[in-house]
Amino acid sequence: MEKVHFTEEKATMLATLYGRALDSRLDDPILGDRAADDAVRRIDYDFPKLGLTGERASAVVLRAKPIDDWAAEYLVKRPDAVVVHLGCGMDSRVYRLDPPPTVEWFDIDYPEVVELRRKIFPEREHYHTIGSSVTDFDWLDQVPSDRPALIVAEGLTMYLKPEDGAELLRRLVAKFPSGELICDVFNRLGIKLQKINPVVRKSGATLYWGVDDPREFERYGLDLMSSLDASEWATPDVMARLSPATRMQLRMSKYLPVVRTMARIGRWRF
Numbered sequence: 001m002e003k004v005h006f007t008e009e010k011a012t013m014l015a016t017l018y019g020r021a022l023d024s025r026l027d028d029p030i031l032g033d034r035a036a037d038d039a040v041r042r043i044d045y046d047f048p049k050l051g052l053t054g055e056r057a058s059a060v061v062l063r064a065k066p067i068d069d070w071a072a073e074y075l076v077k078r079p080d081a082v083v084v085h086l087g088c089g090m091d092s093r094v095y096r097l098d099p100p101p102t103v104e105w106f107d108i109d110y111p112e113v114v115e116l117r118r119k120i121f122p123e124r125e126h127y128h129t130i131g132s133s134v135t136d137f138d139w140l141d142q143v144p145s146d147r148p149a150l151i152v153a154e155g156l157t158m159y160l161k162p163e164d165g166a167e168l169l170r171r172l173v174a175k176f177p178s179g180e181l182i183c184d185v186f187n188r189l190g191i192k193l194q195k196i197n198p199v200v201r202k203s204g205a206t207l208y209w210g211v212d213d214p215r216e217f218e219r220y221g222l223d224l225m226s227s228l229d230a231s232e233w234a235t236p237d238v239m240a241r242l243s244p245a246t247r248m249q250l251r252m253s254k255y256l257p258v259v260r261t262m263a264r265i266g267r268w269r270f
């Protein structure tokens, strides 16, 4: 067992890992991420204390599923891509998507997080980890710049200061010949109401960057391809697998635009 001690934004990745592990224990899971459950069983940590149980655990996999689907679509189109997975935490996305050997995959998070990843997850060819803050931009030199890039950032943007997030996007767009960005954003109200989110409250993390309209990224050279607000993350097939309580919550959120648009997933090209 690996004993861990993480605080603030680094602790939040243990909550999302636990959400995926709980999903994988269901008879009819949405992501079915067995690697997440194996990881949870090997880490000595009081996972439920971050408040991500029951309905909130479903929200984690509901967000991850369309991100996985969009990422898989891109890699079919561009099997020569590099993947830059920012704020990867303990997400086993590389094992879920299992890209072909022509794809070079980079997982980036703080050094302590990457150190834990290296202990828990197996190595694989064409897979690399970089231990750095995403906003200490020297890490960019470790990633080849002559290939199309798929940039994925799940549960990261809101933790960045707006000016740092903007600079990160500008540098990524400038670095690669072309690519796609897939990430989620909170709107400014979501940032204001951050303390109603138990994971944020219990981890002691602070959220900074709110994005009301995904077209705001156009100023960094990113063209919006599609975006889904929280009520649209579940496809009918996924909806059918949710508990009645979660289904009801999602249906109700459709009629509450303020809640519905608090968290959004987007896909942009450059």
Ligand SMILES: C[S@@+](CC[C@H](N)C(=O)[O-])C[C@H]1O[C@@H](n2cnc3c(N)ncnc32)[C@H](O)[C@@H]1O
Pocket: 009, 010, 011, 012, 013, 016, 017, 086, 087, 088, 089, 090, 091, 108, 109, 110, 113, 132, 133, 134, 135, 153, 154, 155, 156, 159, 160
């Ligand atoms: C909510 S977790 C999400 C983790 C993972 N993407 C997932 O979905 O399970 C937020 C992650 O962002 C990372 N993070 C936040 N700010 C960061 C920064 N400036 N540089 C690198 N990683 C950062 C945290 O360490 C944490 O792993």
